[in-house]
Amino acid sequence: MPxxxxxxxxxxxxxxxxxxxxxxxxxGTTGAKRSLVRIVRGPDGSVQADxxxxxxxxxxxxxxxxxxxxxxxxxxxxxxxxKVSLSPSDLAALEAFAEAxxxxxxxx
Ligand SMILES: [Zn+2]
Numbered sequence: 001m002p003x004x005x006x007x008x009x010x011x012x013x014x015x016x017x018x019x020x021x022x023x024x025x026x027x028g029t030t031g032a033k034r035s036l037v038r039i040v041r042g043p044d045g046s047v048q049a050d051x052x053x054x055x056x057x058x059x060x061x062x063x064x065x066x067x068x069x070x071x072x073x074x075x076x077x078x079x080x081x082x083k084v085s086l087s088p089s090d091l092a093a094l095e096a097f098a099e100a101x102x103x104x105x106x107x108x
Contacts, residue, residue: 022061025081026068036061039094041082047090049097058082069098 020033033053040050040057050059060081062068072078073094079086086094 024063024068025060025077026062026065026071031061031063033061035063037064037097039078039082041084045084047078047082047084047086048093064101066098066101069094069101073098 021030022033022036023030024036038050038053038055039047039060039062040055041047041059042055042057048055060072060078062072062078072081073086073091078094
């Protein structure tokens with residue numbers, strides 16, 4: 001049986017690429033920055049998902065995984081990380097964002 005080589009590890013010209021990593025506040029493990037969703041606390045104290053990754057403010061990262069989001073929201077890990085209390089409307093918006101994420105069961 002031939003070994004399977006993940007194409008993601010393919011390197012060009014043998015130069016190792018440094019992949020920026022961030023820690024997910026939901027599960028506490030690190031992941032490639034681009035596999036995580038940035039959550040930003042804006043200057044006005046509002047908290048929202050930042051899909052562009054470019055909004056100003058203090059940021060936290062979560063895997064695009066409903067499990068991580070529920071951990072972050074129900075255990076207040078996101079609030080702790082951002083040092084902010086989520087307003088009901090911000091919390092509702094983040095929950096809605098999490099609902100729209102592909103669930104692991106659907107992928108497998
Ligand atoms: Zn996670």
